[in-house]
Every structure is written in structure tokens, then in C-alpha cells.
Amino acid sequence: MTIYDISEKAGVSIATVSRVLNGSQNVSDKTRKKVLDIIDRYGYTPNAFARGLGLNTMRTMGIMCADSSDPYLAKAVYYIEQKLRASGYDSLLCCTGYAPETKAASMNLLLTKKVDGIILAGSNFVHDKESENKYIADAAAQIPVMLLNADLDIPNVYSVLSDAFSSMYEATVSVFQSGIKDILYFYNSNSYSGKHKLAGFLAAMKEQTASEADAMTQFYHGSHEDVHAMVDCLKNLRDKGLVFHGVIASDDMLALAAVKYAREMNYRIPEEFSVLGYNNSMLALCCEPELTSIDNKLETLCQHLITTLLGLLEGREMPKKTVFSGEIIRRGTTR
Amino acid sequence: MTIYDISEKAGVSIATVSRVLNGSQNVSDKTRKKVLDIIDRYGYTPNAFARGLGLNTMRTMGIMCADSSDPYLAKAVYYIEQKLRASGYDSLLCCTGYAPETKAASMNLLLTKKVDGIILAGSNFVHDKESENKYIADAAAQIPVMLLNADLDIPNVYSVLSDAFSSMYEATVSVFQSGIKDILYFYNSNSYSGKHKLAGFLAAMKEQTASEADAMTQFYHGSHEDVHAMVDCLKNLRDKGLVFHGVIASDDMLALAAVKYAREMNYRIPEEFSVLGYNNSMLALCCEPELTSIDNKLETLCQHLITTLLGLLEGREMPKKTVFSGEIIRRGTTR
DNA sequence: ATAGTAAATGTAAGCGCTTACACATCATGC
């Protein structure tokens, strides 16, 4: 069933059918009704490929994320997909993994499919070396690229992010002033936001301890899902003689591992041992006691991201960078 | 940059360029190289819409799921997306929510975009009334439809699922025989697999207690994320005088809530109180003590689902229904 | 050398839609 079939059955030209389909004003009510009736009766659906060929768009957006099963990213993908759908866009999802090599290839795939815009969900997509961000610049030369929780000084790349530095800074000060001074920063990413979080922690510690000595930090290399490995990582530190009574983690999973660690060490939480997570994901409530965590307003971020993206596609001027502040959600793992 | 530009620069016809692009054998090596060089030099990418128009496919699969931020579904989406990508297919994601009304509309959207197949990830897509499954039958009349964890007797609808009944049956027997006899079944879905799980529990209880009396069950109506509401639901039961020392839950989130409940009641787990979850998701390890949970081999299911789908698209005969058995992963919440 | 065949390449007709432009129709004002 094509537009030709419909035009024939309705006794009009294909142009008229097309006009009806696209809500053009230049169609008389009588004709419109006639066409609509036929379409209804025979159940015609326009061919998206032909449409795409003519209009050069299929109203589809590309979403890239490292791993859509990570709770935080899953939530982000969910919000983004919902909001896009509400505006009549479909979402082509592309999970790239964390390895840098695959990212450019994945992006090319999306470009090939002629998406209208690309959303990079997660700060792991921007790298230190400018050359490694070339694939983003290349894409941005063709279509708008949106960064969630990252920022990049490239034309046509827009970003929406939360102020990770300040959130971490305040959180650290808060834990420190609650009386726990030997705090370990436990993190697993050197991404854009990862760096800012770390910097926030270090700045706060430097100020609070009034010392130039290095604050305690530990990078975790293992799987993002393996709680046991995370706990082991902390135990190793302990075995090496590092003593800490607070853990500030770069995400809730690491924080949860810290809580497990503290339990195994028989620390009382939060009196003797404090833990603070990041993302305020579902995991925070799953923990026992429940996790104090930094909420970075993911839904708000996603909302603005989509608004910006759609605005760009409509040719409007949009802010190149939008920053929101996070909020500490206090629960049982801190005083 | 179109195929015409390339053909001109290479001094061949567009047919030849197309042949090179599609790996046709009927091209001399010399010509092939010449064309490839030009393509390389000028950076040509085929227009997917035009390609789609001609071939009537864009190698894209539609994935529908209620909520991609649910840990189990997120994982499913992740596996499916990965495996599709490995076979050269992209994934159009469509989160429908749990309301039945939106499902048909979402499916139409995917159909409009001319996906090659549709994957319904989650058993909440099949309903009791045949009329409510019409939207699936309609889609299946056009393209293959795959059901994950559900089954439906409709032509061209294929399913891959785990044997929820048996898993639940065995799990229930196991808990019962460990000495905990007042078991509550705590569930939140009447979906296809939901029903089978419940049936497995009831069958086991009937057999074990050798009684026709109703086993204890409680349906949870609230949000899928709200642990507190789940705990409250259990407390209400308790306040009403219902005594139970075991909870078998239809998913890990509910199980986790049961653990929280048991802690609040100061039961010792697993000696005085046992909990068993379903899905063996990441939540199981986040729990304290860690959750005994039924693993339904999600990755295997997804693998078979994709294999079946791709087989169908190649015109091969494929099993209409593939069932795997689950496995109880024993951890700290049961003896 | 030459007919006969196989391999390489070109030509052109779609695929189903949008839309600029041309044309027809109709109401208006004089």
C-alpha cells in the first residue's frame, strides 16, 4: 500500500495525499476527509525510507552510552528516550563499552544511519588528548552533539552537566566537619566528571587539613559490577596499613562496597565510619544503612539536554553549556 | 558526496560503485581498487535512506521494554543491543511504560520506521485477553516478533524464556525443607512469567503442606523502585497479624525489601528468616546479607533470542519456543 | 583468425515520497 494506491482510490493526485499526510493547509476539507477515510479504510503507513530520502531525516536521535545496564546510565537513557519520544523522535541506542577504540566506530554507525543528533550519555566519551576527541568534532561538523555530564570546547558540541567539583567539595567538607578526618576517596574513572569530582575532594581536604600532604585516594580498576572486588580493594589498602574511617566514592556502587567493607571491619556506621556516594541511584536505598549520596538531578539534566537539542534542530540559539548544582541527600551513612 | 560523485571521480558508472560497495564479485580488482581509493580519499558514506528505499531494510531492530531503567530489563536491553550490533544491526529502543494502552502505539512507531524485527523484552507485553494481544499479532503479520520471557500462540511470534514455574517450585521446596514453613509469596506482576512463578510457588506449597489451604501471597501495587513502600507493605501484613518467616519474591527488589523488613523486625537471617529473590540481578550482591536468587540465564536467553531472530530473517526454520531452566544461586539469605 | 562464452561494465528503471511549479477553480471588486 503506497501513496499511489491511496491517491488512486481517493481519486486525487499523490501530491494531495502527501499534503494531507503532512498536514498542509492547502487542502480543502472535503478532499482531506476523503483521503483520510481511504487511508483509514486500507490502513496505509508511509514508507519511512522514502520519506527520509526526501526530507533527509527520519526523526531519530542517536544515544551513545558505555553500558546501558549501569544503573545511572540506564536511568539517563530512560529519561532521554522518554523525552525524545514525547517530541516525536525515536532513539537509536548504541552501547559502546568503556574501551576508547570502539567509540569512533559506533559514532560512525549512527552517522551512517543519518540520525538528527547524537547524545553522548556519560563523561567517559571525552578524553584528554584533543586528537582523541576528533571523532566528536567530526560528528559535530554534521549534526548537533550533546554531552551529558561532560564539556568540550568544540563548535556545535553542547553540554549539560552538574557541577561535580562543587558537590564533591561540599560533601567532603561536610564529612570532615562531622568529625571523620581520615577520608579515603574511592573512584573508578578519570573521565571529565571523574576529574572534577576528585579535584573537589582534594581541594576540600587541602583546605580542611590546611596541609599540602596528599589526601588518601584509591583508584579501582575492576569491573563496574563486582562489589566483591571493590571490597577486596579496600581491604588490601587496610592490610597495607592505610587507616581510614570515611569513604567518599565516585559512584554509589563503590560507596556500597565501602559500606560492606565497614561492616566486615565491624565499624559502626555512621558513628565510627562514614560513607558518601554519588548519583543518588536506586542503590542508595538498597544499602543498609541507606546511603548518603550526591544527587546530580539527572532528570533535570536530561530535560535540558533534550530541550537544547530540539532547540538547535529548530535553528534556535541555545546555551552551549548548562550547569546545574548537585545536592547532598543525607541518609544513614553519614552524620 | 553521493554515489554519482564517486562514480564520476573514479571514471566508472554508479552501478560499478554500488557493486564495490556491496562486495559484488563481478568487479575487476583494478576497478575495485580505483573506486575504493576515491571513496577513501573523499570520505563517502552511503545514504542510508536511499539504501533503505531500495533494499527495504536498514538493518535496524526494534526493542520494546517497559522501563529500561529496571535493573533486569536494563541488562536485557544491554545484552540484546550488544549482540545485535555484533551482527550489524542497530537497535531502536522504545520504553513503553507499564500501561497497556501505550504499547500498541509504540509498536506502530517501530513498524513505521520499518525495523526488521521486534523484540518484546519482558513478559508484561502479553495479556490475558486475546484481543489485547492483537497489536502483537498485527506486527507479527509483517515482521518477526520475539518474546523474551513470555510465550504466545500466534504465528510468526517466537519466544525464548526460562522455566519460571519449575524454578519457583524448586526454590519454594528448598526454602520449605530448610525448615521455614510460613512463607509469603511477594509479587508485583501478573504478567505471563509472573503467573508462572506464582503457580510454581503455590504448587510447591500445596505439595509440601499437603493442604488445600491457601498459601500466603501478597501483591505489591506500588512503584517498582520504592523500597520503602515495599517494606511498608510487608509491615502492614504483619500488623494485620499475618506471621511469616520467609519471603519468596518475584524479583530482587522485592526480596531486598523483605530483607530490610526482616532486619527491622530483628529477625536473624537466614536462621529465623529466609528470603529468596528472582533474577539474580546486581541487587542480589548489594544486599546484606547477599541475596539467594534465581538466575534465569538472561545472557543465554538473549543470545538465543538474537540467534533465532537472525535465523528467521535469513529465512531459516527456527524453534518457535525455546525454554531454559533457571538456577538457584545460594547466598546468605537462605540456609 | 573467429565463433562462442564468461567476465566486467554501463544503462535505465524503479523504490515511495516531497515539493517547486504550473494550472485550474473560485470568489472578489470594479
Add this chain to the structure above:
DNA sequence: GCATGATGTGTAAGCGCTTACATTTACTAT
């Protein structure tokens, strides 16, 4: 009654690709 302009409709030219079929070229066997 007729020029004027709005409004509705049709015609046809793309959009960029694939592919059946036609044509040319390169080999083989005689």
C-alpha cells in the same frame, strides 16, 4: 463581465541507491 488574486490540485522532477538487463570487453577453444 473581466482582470485580480487567493486557494486547491496536478505534474513532474528529484532524493541516492540497487539491480535486471543490455552491452562491451577479454578469454578460450577451434
